[in-house]
Amino acid sequence: xxxxxxxxxxxxxxxxxxxxxxxxxxxxxxxxxxxxxxxxxxxxxxxxxxxxxxxxxxxxxxxxxxxxxxxxxxxxxxxxxxxxxxxxxxxxxxxxxxxxxxxxxxxxxxxxxxxxxxxxxxxxxxxxxxxxxxxxxxxxxxxxxxxxxxxxxxxxxxxxxxxxxxxxxxxxxxxxxxxxxxxxxxxxxxxxxxxxxxxxxxxxxxxxxxxxxxxxxxxxxxxxxxxxxxxxxxxxxxxxxxxxxxxxxxxxxxxxxxxxxxxxxxxxxxxxxxxx
Amino acid sequence: xxxxxxxxxxxxxxxxxxxxxxxxxxxxxxxxxxxxxxxxxxxxxxxxxxxxxxxxxxxxxxxxxxxxxxxxxxxxxxxxxxxxxxxxxxxxxxxxxxxxxxxxxxxxxxxxxxxxxxxxxxxxxxxxxxxxxxxxxxxxxxxxxxxxxxxxxxxxxxxxxxxxxxxxxxxxxxxxxxxxxxxxxxxxxxxxxxxxxxxxxxxxxxxxxxxxxxxxxxxxxxxxxxxxxxxxxxxxxxxxxxxxxxxxxxxxxxxxxxxxxxxxxxxxxxxxxxxx
Numbered sequence: 001x002x003x004x005x006x007x008x009x010x011x012x013x014x015x016x017x018x019x020x021x022x023x024x025x026x027x028x029x030x031x032x033x034x035x036x037x038x039x040x041x042x043x044x045x046x047x048x049x050x051x052x053x054x055x056x057x058x059x060x061x062x063x064x065x066x067x068x069x070x071x072x073x074x075x076x077x078x079x080x081x082x083x084x085x086x087x088x089x090x091x092x093x094x095x096x097x098x099x100x101x102x103x104x105x106x107x108x109x110x111x112x113x114x115x116x117x118x119x120x121x122x123x124x125x126x127x128x129x130x131x132x133x134x135x136x137x138x139x140x141x142x143x144x145x146x147x148x149x150x151x152x153x154x155x156x157x158x159x160x161x162x163x164x165x166x167x168x169x170x171x172x173x174x175x176x177x178x179x180x181x182x183x184x185x186x187x188x189x190x191x192x193x194x195x196x197x198x199x200x201x202x203x204x205x206x207x208x209x210x211x212x213x214x215x216x217x218x219x220x221x222x223x224x225x226x227x228x229x230x231x232x233x234x235x236x237x238x239x240x241x242x243x244x245x246x247x248x249x250x251x252x253x254x255x256x257x258x259x260x261x262x263x264x265x266x267x268x269x270x271x272x273x274x275x276x
Numbered sequence: 277x278x279x280x281x282x283x284x285x286x287x288x289x290x291x292x293x294x295x296x297x298x299x300x301x302x303x304x305x306x307x308x309x310x311x312x313x314x315x316x317x318x319x320x321x322x323x324x325x326x327x328x329x330x331x332x333x334x335x336x337x338x339x340x341x342x343x344x345x346x347x348x349x350x351x352x353x354x355x356x357x358x359x360x361x362x363x364x365x366x367x368x369x370x371x372x373x374x375x376x377x378x379x380x381x382x383x384x385x386x387x388x389x390x391x392x393x394x395x396x397x398x399x400x401x402x403x404x405x406x407x408x409x410x411x412x413x414x415x416x417x418x419x420x421x422x423x424x425x426x427x428x429x430x431x432x433x434x435x436x437x438x439x440x441x442x443x444x445x446x447x448x449x450x451x452x453x454x455x456x457x458x459x460x461x462x463x464x465x466x467x468x469x470x471x472x473x474x475x476x477x478x479x480x481x482x483x484x485x486x487x488x489x490x491x492x493x494x495x496x497x498x499x500x501x502x503x504x505x506x507x508x509x510x511x512x513x514x515x516x517x518x519x520x521x522x523x524x525x526x527x528x529x530x531x532x533x534x535x536x537x538x539x540x541x542x543x544x545x546x547x548x549x550x551x552x
Contacts, residue, residue: 035292
């Protein structure tokens, strides 16, 4: 398998690993966002993953992957996961799959990459909050309309990520050397269960660590903090992961950013030789 | 998505659809043949599916797909499904996805294709019975050792399939214009459930129709006939598909050929425009 295939496999292993409370997984669907949508998303994203491997501009590879991912009826399945995978793939293929390697990839992004990133929001509806007033011109929902503002402010894709890192856990990975993704990869490789069990267990650890920013966007800070506290209680044995998972789906609370980081971690593990 | 991606998606939808009694599916694993092995099999097979789409010789495309499929630790995951998909892909890409189109593809296979097919058995352990005494030289387990015998007897891949059609349900599709695969595709498209539910329901219909030849190989004719009768009783409402599925996994009885045909049917449905 090539590096892009490792990333595609990571997307598939991510959605298969269960329980990942609140997320679509092998045992859980939402009524209109279901397991098969994630399978189709992973198949459709492949050309963009290959583009990342072959050294295309990060923004071009990302836009291609998102356009392909969106060829299914569930809506946004793997936007955040792919935003982590594209630079990780490029680091693995061109320099080194190591925090400093991926850091140099993301620090090399350009205004062109930022524009293509914004365009990607036109393919699929992604949950985002209203930006602060001074950033309204840079609302991602403007899609390619924001191109002039990006050029005028000389914003590269890494700059866009810096602006959103305070409220977006994926953007935070971009500016933090993918710290949680690498940690997840190591955790998953070190586990003694199956890869799917190890990934699910890693998910719970990450969820207990800090509030999930996707929950903040879809609900609020308080809900996200509450979910983190509940994850801690599951780790303490006060409840089971399975019961927690059923409950979150019932409540419609989806810690999607934490799942994205699991996809990043799975890629790192597979790329570093973890067998499946 | 391109035609090869439709086939990859078909492999993924096949393993996800549940319950498919006796098979690995979204709800069922065997201890050493698990869901994640099928995910990796579908990812790894892709280059061979692309080769089929691009018009490579059927045997070359098949061998590439099987070599890629085998890059996981579960063993044989999708050998039979890929043997159906490769000519179906080529028919869809080059002539017409119709019984006569795929018939012309398989009737054009050569001795070279037969040799590559035999080689594919070297990548993975496939359940096969001892051949009749007069066919011992053509035992597929001989792998590329059988090349001389294939050449001496002037056997094209379609001839090999004719020789095994009496005891192999996939080979029978090759000589019957993929009759059951096309019927499965139509059944799945006509269903009013989700694609995964429609595929599972189609599986049960096919299983009730005739003994699964993979069960015959792994067990015997009687076991296969018994499973068919039990499938009929499930369709009659005397038992539930879920209970039947748990029971077959417990008994280690795997109607794998029927699952292969579901993969063929899913490809036909996706290729003909069924949305996911």
